[in-house]
Amino acid sequence: MDEVMTSDPTLITGTETTSPERVTRTRTIDEVVVEVGHLRSRTRILGEDVAETDREVGEVYREALAEQLDVKARSIAKRSVGEMLDELAVAGFAWRDIARLARVSVPAVRRWRQGETATGANRLAVARTVALVEILRDDHLVSDVASWMEVPLVSSAPVTAIDLAADGCFQEVVEVAAAHSTGEDVLDRARPGWRERYRSDYEVFEAPDGELGTRPVPRERP
Numbered sequence: 001m002d003e004v005m006t007s008d009p010t011l012i013t014g015t016e017t018t019s020p021e022r023v024t025r026t027r028t029i030d031e032v033v034v035e036v037g038h039l040r041s042r043t044r045i046l047g048e049d050v051a052e053t054d055r056e057v058g059e060v061y062r063e064a065l066a067e068q069l070d071v072k073a074r075s076i077a078k079r080s081v082g083e084m085l086d087e088l089a090v091a092g093f094a095w096r097d098i099a100r101l102a103r104v105s106v107p108a109v110r111r112w113r114q115g116e117t118a119t120g121a122n123r124l125a126v127a128r129t130v131a132l133v134e135i136l137r138d139d140h141l142v143s144d145v146a147s148w149m150e151v152p153l154v155s156s157a158p159v160t161a162i163d164l165a166a167d168g169c170f171q172e173v174v175e176v177a178a179a180h181s182t183g184e185d186v187l188d189r190a191r192p193g194w195r196e197r198y199r200s201d202y203e204v205f206e207a208p209d210g211e212l213g214t215r216p217v218p219r220e221r222p
Contacts, residue, residue, distance in 0.1 A: 061180065065171040069131050076134075077127035081112045084126045091133050092146030100166040101129040132170050140177040149173070153183030157198040164190055 027035075076084065088098050099106045102125040112118050118126070136142040136149075149161035153176065161173045164186065172186035187194045207213050 058181075062171045062175070065174050068135070069128060069170055069174075072131040072135065073124060073128040076130050077124050079127075081118045081123055081126060082115070084130050085109065085113055087130055088126075088133065091137075092144060097146070097162055098126075098129065100162065101132075102126045103166070128170070129165070132165060132173065135174060136177050140174070142177055148177075153187060156200070157187065157194055159187060159191065159194065159198075 085098065089095075093101075095109050096106055099109045102109070102122065104122055104125070108118075108122070112122075112126075133145045136145045142148045149165070151160060153159055153161065153164070161176065164170075165173050167190065169186070169190045172181070172190055175181040176183060176186055191197075205213055205215055
């Protein structure tokens with residue numbers, strides 16, 4: 001029987017069929033470069049989309065935290081100021097830190113402890129501090145809130161969670177406790193330029209004998 005070529009690229013020879021070998025071609029280096037370039041472009045676009053989505057989600061999360069703090073603070077504000085101050089003291093906060101967090105003077109806190117009435121705004125400020133403490137303790141399992149808030153957020157800067165909260169950055173403190181942001185992340189948002197401000201001229205290094213020492217940090221020449 002003669003060989004017949006059908007629409008299917010399969011050769012029919014007698015009763016047996018065979019498929020022709022596929023022809024392969026080695027790509028040129030130019031083609032490889034173009035293909036890899038396209039892949040890099042696609043990766044970059046995907047990366048930008050992911051970064052934008054992460055930024056938007058972060059904003060929504062911080063808005064939700066602000067709402068959570070506000071709702072909880074307004075509920076706590078129904079308590080007496082003395083009761084709220086006692087809770088903060090039992091949590092381990094010094095009176096000077098309570099004053100900083102509420103943005104008032106230490107004498108004002110002392111007068112409230114003695115029974116003087118606080119203004120509505122000051123009552124809410126104290127309640128907001130209590131709300132932060134309860135959220136850190138109950139929702140994010142920070143067992144010793146006062147002590148934890150005294151720990152520097154990064155090793156290269158003496159900024160603590162108390163410092164951030166005293167600036168009104170309560171949401172950033174919760175983000176760090178929840179491990180949704182690093183100390184570097186929140187400082188970049190709350191205190192731009194902190195790296196340059198706290199940059200040290202010396203660094204710690206391990207000498208060949210295993211001992212630790214300090215030495216000047218090499219700087220690039222302008």
